[in-house]
Amino acid sequence: MKKQLLLLTPLLIFASCTTQERFEEKLTKTLIDRPEILTKVIESNPDQFVIAFQNAVRRGQQKIVEQRKLDQEILLKKAFDNPFKPVIRKDELIRGTKGAPITVVEYSDFECPYCSKGFKTVKSLLKKYDGKVQFVFKHLPLSFHENAVIAAKYYEAVRLQDEKLAIEFHDYIFNNQSDLKSGEKFLKELSKKLGVNMKRLSSDLDSEAIKLRIAEDLSEASRFGMEGTPGFLVNGIPIRGAYPLEHFDMIISKLVERGSLKL
Numbered sequence: 001m002k003k004q005l006l007l008l009t010p011l012l013i014f015a016s017c018t019t020q021e022r023f024e025e026k027l028t029k030t031l032i033d034r035p036e037i038l039t040k041v042i043e044s045n046p047d048q049f050v051i052a053f054q055n056a057v058r059r060g061q062q063k064i065v066e067q068r069k070l071d072q073e074i075l076l077k078k079a080f081d082n083p084f085k086p087v088i089r090k091d092e093l094i095r096g097t098k099g100a101p102i103t104v105v106e107y108s109d110f111e112c113p114y115c116s117k118g119f120k121t122v123k124s125l126l127k128k129y130d131g132k133v134q135f136v137f138k139h140l141p142l143s144f145h146e147n148a149v150i151a152a153k154y155y156e157a158v159r160l161q162d163e164k165l166a167i168e169f170h171d172y173i174f175n176n177q178s179d180l181k182s183g184e185k186f187l188k189e190l191s192k193k194l195g196v197n198m199k200r201l202s203s204d205l206d207s208e209a210i211k212l213r214i215a216e217d218l219s220e221a222s223r224f225g226m227e228g229t230p231g232f233l234v235n236g237i238p239i240r241g242a243y244p245l246e247h248f249d250m251i252i253s254k255l256v257e258r259g260s261l262k263l
Contacts, residue, residue, distance in 0.1 A: 076237070080258060083236025084224050087216070088136060093163050095135040096126050101261055102133045102252060107140035107221040107231040110151035110173050111180055117242040118230035119174040124245045129252075132263055137170065138217040140229050147183045152214050154187045157204040158196055165194050235261060 031038055042049045086105045104125065108115045126133055139155075141148030151173065159166035172190060173179075179186050191201055204210060221231060224238060232239040234251045255261035 079237045080254065080260075084233055084238065085236060086136075086138075086220060086224070086233055092136055093159055093166060095137070095167065096133040097131050098134055100132050100134040101263060102129055103136070103233075103235055104133055104248075105136045105138060105233040107138050107217065107224075107226045107229065109140055109142050109145055109148045109229040110155070111145035111148040111177070112142065112229045113177065114228075114242040115230045116174050116177050118232070119171075121242065121245050121248065125248055128245070128249075129263075138221070139214045140218060140221045140226060140231065141214070142229060147180050147187075149214070150184055151180060151187060153205050153210055154191060154201070156210045156213055157201045157207075158191060158194070160204055160210075161197055161200060165196060168194055 088103070088105075104122065106118065106122065108118065122135060126135060139152040141152050155166060155169055158169045169190065172194075179190075188198075192198060224231070224233065226238070226240065228240065230242055232248075234248060235255055237251050237255070239247060239251065252261065252263075256263060
């Protein structure tokens with residue numbers, strides 16, 4: 001303890017006959033000019049400083065969590081007051097019940113592991129709200145996923161032939177996502193396995209129609225602030241990330257409470 005006081009003596013000198021502001025200014029300058037003072041104090045009581053640092057980190061993390069929660073609540077309220085309006089095309093592949101009161105739109109990336117989790121949540125959502133949900137899958141292939149764009153093209157090419165096959169294609173990839181590492185070889189093999197017309201698929205893959213469709217999805221996702229995947233809209237209310245079913249339940253319950261959704 002005596003050693004500590006001796007080390008801190010140069011600092012304590014500034015504590016007399018001066019304002020708090022001036023004291024802090026001098027203290028800061030001293031520590032900048034002579035950082036070894038602080039180093040010696042820390043070295044003399046390492047355990048206490050580690051504990052103090054850990055406590056400070058925990059408090060900081062808690063404040064960040066609380067602020068994020070507050071920010072999310074503010075954004076959520078704004079979203080309920082002014083929900084997004086995604087385009088539902090005439091030829092949109094609808095899973096669930098077409099025209100159902102709950103519309104779930106997903107912006108997804110076939111190579112994203114979080115989208116695989118999101119897929120499981122969507123399945124649970126369709127089961128729990130059977131007959132009351134229509135689900136629309138849209139594309140948001142991320143640039144750092146090497147096979148995301150080509151997988152999106154294959155999906156759309158398969159969809160042009162047969163929607164049921166497109167659903168099987170979609171589900172197989174998310175149930176066996178690691179196979180996508182093989183790239184187009186895997187996508188071709190999967191398409192053949194499903195019985196897709198490979199000649200037509202080959203001609204459709206790089207068609208302007210498919211390129212435009214994916215570009216439209218990307219543009220819409222960007223417009224709604226979907227920077228990562230998966231991103232969802234539940235009757236226009238955004239959910240950014242692979243949240244569990246309970247979070248979707250909460251959004252749906254609030255929509256019902258507000259009178260904008262009747263189940």
